[in-house]
Amino acid sequence: MNQILTKKLESLPELLSIGEVAETFGIHRDTLRNWEKAGKLTPLRVGPRQDRKYRKEDIQTLIDEMGSKLTLQQLEQFLWRSADILRGKIDSSDYKKYIFGLLFYKRISDVWDEEYKKIMDEYKDKNLAEADYNHRFQVSRDCKWSVISETSVNIGQKLNDIFDKITNVNSPKLDKIFDDLDFANKDRFPNETIQRLVNHFSQYNFGSNYISSDLLGDSYEYLIKQFAADAGKKGGEFYTPREVERIIIGIVKPHQRDHIYDPTVGSGGFLLEAYNYLKDKSSEQVARTLYFYGQEINIGTFAIAKINMFLHGLDSADIRRGDTLANPQFLNNTGNLQTFDIVVANPPYSIKDWEFVLFKGDKYGRTEGYDQPPNKNADYAFVLHIIKSMNINGRAGVVLPHGVLFRSGSEGRIREQIIKNDLLEAVIGLPPKLFYGTGIPAAILIFNRNKPEQKKGKILIIDAEKDFLEGKNQNTLRKQDIEKIIKAYDQYQDIEKYARVVDAKEIEESEYNLNVRRYIDSSEKQEEIDVKQVWKDLQTLEKEREEINKKVTGFIKELGYSE
Incomplete structure (x- = not known):
C-alpha cells in the first residue's frame, strides 16, 4: 500500500486540495x-476562503505511519468501489459473484505468499515452503495473482484457466466455487474492464498479516448487504437481514459442539450469526467447536456462502449445492435425513414451481403423519423438512410469510398436526418491509422437539410488528427491538399488548388459526368518554354563551346601533 500511495503522490502538486487527498487515500472528505x-493531519489554510491545502511531505509522513493495514471503513469503501467498475456493464444482480470471486482469489494467493515466506524465513527450504501441507489453499506459481496482474491481453480467458486449475488442485474443497464465473465473455468483460478490476485489487495486499479474517469477513458481509440492497427484489434471494437472524439465534441459543443446519443457506448469515453468538457469549475457541451445515440451490449464492465461510476462517463448514426439497444432501448412513441440534432457515416464500411430485412420494419420511403440502406453495414443504431434520432435542427457527399462520386446506391440516404434536413453541409477528424486495409481512416460528414441561401444550405468541426503525425503502430492527423479543421469549409469560402464552385448547377452539392479532390486541386503548359530564360541560358553555350575547347586545344599544 505504501508504494502505491507514494506513487500516486508523485504526480500531484506540492499543495493538494481536500479532494485530491481524499482520492489518493480512497476515503471520504469527511474522514479527512x-x-x-x-490532529492526525493538519492542513494549511490558503486564500480568502481559507481553503484546505495539504503539503506533500505531511501526506507522505501519514502514509508511512499508516503502513499497509486498512481500517474496516476503508476496506468496505475500497471493495464497494470495485462494483463501480462493473456497474452499467452487467446486471447488478450478477456482478457481485465476479467481485466476490476475484476477492477470494486475491486473498488465497496473497495468503499463500505469506505462508511461503514464513517457511523460507525459518527453514530456508524452497521445497518445504511449497509443500501442500504448509498451505491452507494450493496456488501454483502459474496461478499466482502476480501472473494475472502482469497479463495484458486475453485477461478474461487467463482468469478462467487459473480458476479451473485452482479448483482442480483444491478439490473437493473449492468445487463449484468458480463455476458460475466466465470472464472470457468479451461482450460483458472487455479486456480494459478486467484490467481495471485487476489493477483495483492489486492496490492492497490481502494477506492475513495485513487484513485479519474478522476484518475481511466483516467487509465481505458489508458487501453482501450492499449488493442485496442494490439488487432490490432479487436481493432477498440470498440475504436475510442480520437483525432477524440475530433474533432466531438469540432464541435457539447455540451451545458448545452443537450441529447447526440451514437448508436454504443463502449467503451463510445464520451460520455466521451462530458462530458470533457463541464467540461473544464464551470465546472464539468455544465458538469453533460448532459444526456448520448448509445447502443452497443457486450456484452463484452457493459460492457466496462458501467464500463467506472461508473468509471468516470457518473452513470446516459443510456447504453443499442442490435442491433441499427434491435432493437433500445431508443423509445418515442408512440413507435417511441427517438430524441436527439446531435448524435455522429463511426459505423462499410461497414458491409455486417446486418438486411436488417427488415430495409426494418422499422416501425420507418428511410427510409421515402429515398431509401433503399444496402443489402450488412450498412453504409447508420446507417446514416439514425442517421438523424432520431436528434431532430428539432439536430446536429450530424459521422465517415464513404470515399466510402460514392461517391458510386453510392442506396447510391448515399440517398446522393442526404440528400443534397436536406439540412441536411449536413460539410465533413472532415481525414488522413490515424488513426484507429486500418484498413488503409481505413475515413471522418467525420456533420449534422444539423436547419442550420443557412448563411449555408443553402451550404456544407463546409475540406481536413485534410495531417496534422498528422506519426507513424510506426498508425498515430495520433496532437493538432494543431485538432484545425485547428475545427477553419476551426467555420469560415465556404474558406481556400486555405484546406477548401471550396461549393454551393449545384455545388454539383448537380457533380452528388452529395462529394469526397473531387473534390472540393479542395491540391496538391503542381508546379514552373512555363520560357522556353525562360532557353534556354537563356543554350546558355550562351554552349558559356562558348566552351571558356573553346579552353583554354584546347591551354594548351595541349603548353605541346607538340597535333598531
Whole structure:
C-alpha cells in the first residue's frame, strides 16, 4: 500500500486540495475533516476562503505511519468501489459473484505468499515452503495473482484457466466455487474492464498479516448487504437481514459442539450469526467447536456462502449445492435425513414451481403423519423438512410469510398436526418491509422437539410488528427491538399488548388459526368518554354563551346601533 500511495503522490502538486487527498487515500472528505479534528493531519489554510491545502511531505509522513493495514471503513469503501467498475456493464444482480470471486482469489494467493515466506524465513527450504501441507489453499506459481496482474491481453480467458486449475488442485474443497464465473465473455468483460478490476485489487495486499479474517469477513458481509440492497427484489434471494437472524439465534441459543443446519443457506448469515453468538457469549475457541451445515440451490449464492465461510476462517463448514426439497444432501448412513441440534432457515416464500411430485412420494419420511403440502406453495414443504431434520432435542427457527399462520386446506391440516404434536413453541409477528424486495409481512416460528414441561401444550405468541426503525425503502430492527423479543421469549409469560402464552385448547377452539392479532390486541386503548359530564360541560358553555350575547347586545344599544 505504501508504494502505491507514494506513487500516486508523485504526480500531484506540492499543495493538494481536500479532494485530491481524499482520492489518493480512497476515503471520504469527511474522514479527512475527522483526521484534522484528531490532529492526525493538519492542513494549511490558503486564500480568502481559507481553503484546505495539504503539503506533500505531511501526506507522505501519514502514509508511512499508516503502513499497509486498512481500517474496516476503508476496506468496505475500497471493495464497494470495485462494483463501480462493473456497474452499467452487467446486471447488478450478477456482478457481485465476479467481485466476490476475484476477492477470494486475491486473498488465497496473497495468503499463500505469506505462508511461503514464513517457511523460507525459518527453514530456508524452497521445497518445504511449497509443500501442500504448509498451505491452507494450493496456488501454483502459474496461478499466482502476480501472473494475472502482469497479463495484458486475453485477461478474461487467463482468469478462467487459473480458476479451473485452482479448483482442480483444491478439490473437493473449492468445487463449484468458480463455476458460475466466465470472464472470457468479451461482450460483458472487455479486456480494459478486467484490467481495471485487476489493477483495483492489486492496490492492497490481502494477506492475513495485513487484513485479519474478522476484518475481511466483516467487509465481505458489508458487501453482501450492499449488493442485496442494490439488487432490490432479487436481493432477498440470498440475504436475510442480520437483525432477524440475530433474533432466531438469540432464541435457539447455540451451545458448545452443537450441529447447526440451514437448508436454504443463502449467503451463510445464520451460520455466521451462530458462530458470533457463541464467540461473544464464551470465546472464539468455544465458538469453533460448532459444526456448520448448509445447502443452497443457486450456484452463484452457493459460492457466496462458501467464500463467506472461508473468509471468516470457518473452513470446516459443510456447504453443499442442490435442491433441499427434491435432493437433500445431508443423509445418515442408512440413507435417511441427517438430524441436527439446531435448524435455522429463511426459505423462499410461497414458491409455486417446486418438486411436488417427488415430495409426494418422499422416501425420507418428511410427510409421515402429515398431509401433503399444496402443489402450488412450498412453504409447508420446507417446514416439514425442517421438523424432520431436528434431532430428539432439536430446536429450530424459521422465517415464513404470515399466510402460514392461517391458510386453510392442506396447510391448515399440517398446522393442526404440528400443534397436536406439540412441536411449536413460539410465533413472532415481525414488522413490515424488513426484507429486500418484498413488503409481505413475515413471522418467525420456533420449534422444539423436547419442550420443557412448563411449555408443553402451550404456544407463546409475540406481536413485534410495531417496534422498528422506519426507513424510506426498508425498515430495520433496532437493538432494543431485538432484545425485547428475545427477553419476551426467555420469560415465556404474558406481556400486555405484546406477548401471550396461549393454551393449545384455545388454539383448537380457533380452528388452529395462529394469526397473531387473534390472540393479542395491540391496538391503542381508546379514552373512555363520560357522556353525562360532557353534556354537563356543554350546558355550562351554552349558559356562558348566552351571558356573553346579552353583554354584546347591551354594548351595541349603548353605541346607538340597535333598531
